[in-house]
Amino acid sequence: MEQTPRAVDLPAKPFSLIAEVTHRCPLHCLYCSNPVEMKRAQEELSTEDWKRVFQQAAEMGVLHLHLTGGEPLARRDLAELIAAGRAAGLYVNMITSGVGLTEQRLEGLVQAGLEHLQLSFQDLEEVSADFIAGTRAHAIKLALVPILKRYDLAFTVNLVVHRLNLDRLEEFIALAEELEPNRLEIAHVQYYGWALKNRALLMPTEDQVRRSLPLVEAARNRLRGKIHLEAVFPDYFGSFPKACVGGWGRQMMLVDPIGEVLPCHAAAIIPGLVFDSVRDHELAWIWKESEAFMRFRGDAWMPTTCLECPRKERDFGGCRCQAFLLTGDPDAMDPVCSYSPDHGKLVDLRMSSPELLPIYRG
Amino acid sequence: MEISSVPRLASGCRLHATDDILLVPEGTLNLSGPAREILARIDGKRTVHAIVDDLLLQFEGANAEEVRQDVLQLLSRMRQRGVIRT
Numbered sequence: 424m425e426q427t428p429r430a431v432d433l434p435a436k437p438f439s440l441i442a443e444v445t446h447r448c449p450l451h452c453l454y455c456s457n458p459v460e461m462k463r464a465q466e467e468l469s470t471e472d473w474k475r476v477f478q479q480a481a482e483m484g485v486l487h488l489h490l491t492g493g494e495p496l497a498r499r500d501l502a503e504l505i506a507a508g509r510a511a512g513l514y515v516n517m518i519t520s521g522v523g524l525t526e527q528r529l530e531g532l533v534q535a536g537l538e539h540l541q542l543s544f545q546d547l548e549e550v551s552a553d554f555i556a557g558t559r560a561h562a563i564k565l566a567l568v569p570i571l572k573r574y575d576l577a578f579t580v581n582l583v584v585h586r587l588n589l590d591r592l593e594e595f596i597a598l599a600e601e602l603e604p605n606r607l608e609i610a611h612v613q614y615y616g617w618a619l620k621n622r623a624l625l626m627p628t629e630d631q632v633r634r635s636l637p638l639v640e641a642a643r644n645r646l647r648g649k650i651h652l653e654a655v656f657p658d659y660f661g662s663f664p665k666a667c668v669g670g671w672g673r674q675m676m677l678v679d680p681i682g683e684v685l686p687c688h689a690a691a692i693i694p695g696l697v698f699d700s701v702r703d704h705e706l707a708w709i710w711k712e713s714e715a716f717m718r719f720r721g722d723a724w725m726p727t728t729c730l731e732c733p734r735k736e737r738d739f740g741g742c743r744c745q746a747f748l749l750t751g752d753p754d755a756m757d758p759v760c761s762y763s764p765d766h767g768k769l770v771d772l773r774m775s776s777p778e779l780l781p782i783y784r785g
Numbered sequence: 786m787e788i789s790s791v792p793r794l795a796s797g798c799r800l801h802a803t804d805d806i807l808l809v810p811e812g813t814l815n816l817s818g819p820a821r822e823i824l825a826r827i828d829g830k831r832t833v834h835a836i837v838d839d840l841l842l843q844f845e846g847a848n849a850e851e852v853r854q855d856v857l858q859l860l861s862r863m864r865q866r867g868v869i870r871t
Contacts, residue, residue, distance in 0.1 A: 438813075486801070486813060514799075514808045539797045539810035577797020577810040605795060605867060606810055651867035 431722040431735055434673040437710060439487040440480040440513070441677040441688075442473065444504065447497040449522045451557030451784045452545065454583060454625055455617035456688055457493065462680040470500040472701065474507040476678055479706040481511035485676075488513040493680070496523050502535040509536030516541065521567040522560055533574045540571060541608075543581035546588045547598045555587060557783045568602050579606035584635070585625035592635050596642045600650065607650050609639055611657035615689035615744055617784060624779040626772065632660050659769045663734060664741025664757035671719035671743060676710060684709045686716050689744035693718075693753045719743050719753075726756050728763075786833065786861040788853065790871040793829035798868045800824055809868050823856055827869070833857060 446461035468476075477488060488508040495501055495517055508515045516539040517532070542564055546552035552561035571578050580599045588595060592609075599607050614622045627635075643652045658665065668675050668687040677685045683698035684706070690696060699713045710716060719740065722730055729740045741757025749758045749768055756763035786792070797810045805821050807814040816824065819840070826836045837853050844852070863869040 486806075486808060487811065489811075512802065516811060538799075541810075575796050577795065579810060605797065648865045648867065 429736065431670075431739060433721055434670070436484040437480075437676050438485065438669070438674045439489060439676075440477070440485050440706075441489045441491060441675060442476070442504075443491055443493065443677065443679050444468075444473065444495050444501070445497045445680050446493040448493040448520070449497075449558060450494070450520050450560055452583075453555055453557065453618070453621045453781050453783070454585060454612040455784065456613065457616050458689070458691055459617055459620070461493075466681045467498075468678075468680065468682045468701070470503055472682060473500075473504050476682075476701050476706060477504075477508045477511045477513060479701075480676075481513050483707050483710065486514055487516060489516045489518065491518040494520050494522065496520075496528070502531045505532055505535040505537050509538075514538055518543075520556075520560055521564045522558075524567060526570050526573075529570060529574065533576055537576060539577040539579065541579040541581055542567065542571075543583055544595075544599070545583060547591060547595045551587065554781070555583075565602075572603075577605045579608060580604040581608040581610060583610055583612060584627075585612045586627045586631060587625065589627050589631040589635055592638050596638065600642075600646065604650060607642075607646065607652045608655070609642075609652065610655035613655070613658060615692070615748070619748065620782045621779075622772070623776050624781055626659070626774075627657060629660070629773060632657055658742075658745070658759055659773055661759050662761045664738050664745075664759040666738045667742035667745070667757075670739030672710075672716040673720070673739065676706065676716075684713065684715075686719075687744065690715065692744055693747050724754060726754065729756060732762070786857050786864060786871065788832070788834045788837075788857070790833050790860075791829065791831065792827050792833065792836075792860050792864075792869050792871050794824070794827055795868050795870050807868060814863075814866070814868065819855060820859055823859055824863075833860065 445467055446457055447464055496519055505515050515537050517537055518541045521542050544552065544564060545555040549561045553559050580602055582595055582599055584592060612618055612625050639654045646652055672686045677688060678701060679685060682701040684701060685691065685698055696715045696718060698715050699709045722735055725740050729735050741760060743753050746755045746757050747753035750765050758765040758768055760766065799808050801808055805816040807816060807824060822840060826839055833856060837856050840852055841847055841849055860869050864871065
């Protein structure tokens with residue numbers, strides 16, 4: 424007898440708070456995950472707003488604060504924000520391009536309580552790395568690494584991989600290894616936000632993906648005990664969807680630069696969702712009551728196939744933004760799932776076309 | 786991991802103030818059994834041996850050999866995960 428899967432339970436509290444403190448950024452990466460329409464600097468939350476949000480997050484039981492952007496260094500009050508996060512009891516991570524980070528400023532950030540810094544690399548050669556970043560950044564990032572090492576700070580190198588650099592993955596990993604980070608992330612581009620505009624250019628070939636997997640596994644084994652490796656698989660090549668952001672409204676809250684609270688980075692593309700603001704509501708109220716967070720929580724929204732599938736407890740129905748982007752219907756099955764009637768669309772999208780030109784922001 | 790090793794928490798790893806978890810970059814590790822008591826004694830100066838002795842003082846009647854094995858196993862596993870250095 425087949426067992427009926429249990430209902431998906433509702434989460435008690437979020438695990439992490441992603442604070443997109445600004446959308447301003449010196450880089451113009453082809454794969455930028457920020458929305459196409461960015462929030463303006465004049466509308467950004469104030470220092471006091473953010474401090475209040477961090478306090479509320481800690482009171483709810485949130486453990487991790489991720490300061491990101493845009494480029495968080497564009498905020499002059501960054502050290503104050505870090506100190507407020509730590510004072511509230513949060514673990515403070517920062518994702519940065521490193522552009523504009525002097526040793527003096529870094530020292531201030533570490534003193535304020537920064538615990539972990541993530542730096543991403545676009546390629547191993549300067550020319551192509553800067554081409555992907557849309558600006559001169561590679562040499563600046565490399566120069567920053569020995570400075571980071573002087574401080575008591577966890578350091579992650581993130582390699583963002585796609586068709587333009589996957590053929591050099593082995594050398595790219597070797598570069599990361601030389602930088603001796605505590606953590607190494609190897610992340611395939613995810614096609615949301617600006618990255619979607621460059622999807623055809625960045626989409627790896629089947630062959631590239633196939634060759635990359637054993638390289639990542641070999642690196643994982645080789646580096647065990649020295650560098651902790653985490654890899655993000657390329658969605659479009661999967662047979663089952665990812666538990667996107669750990670499930671909608673289950674693990675994280677993202678506060679954008681103007682204070683609107685989203686269940687994931689890309690949620691703003693889904694038509695009809697209204698995001699409540701930390702300017703009007705307590706974070707705990709938003710977590711429990713905000714319509715945007717309730718929209719795909721649990722399993723009542725799921726198509727029958729998902730509802731009856733035991734995998735729903737693992738993937739929570741996959742990615743809603745992807746379902747919308749690829750089918751036009753945010754309630755549809757995630758096309759990454761091989762049970763989806765739209766799974767065949769991915770086969771077409773996996774065909775990358777080599778003659779495209781990059782599309783840069785602004 | 787040897788009994789004479791001096792373990793320390795890697796940069797960016799710390800015990801949560803109240804909960805039984807180790808905060809690490811981008812994540813947490815749940816601590817079960819005596820793990821929190823063991824990690825709380827790591828200061829980058831004490832040897833595994835000294836940590837075991839200290840635990841035996843606090844937990845009277847515990848089997849010394851079992852405690853030693855528990856500590857060595859936990860610390861080895863955590864070193865593999867990159868959150869303990871020696």
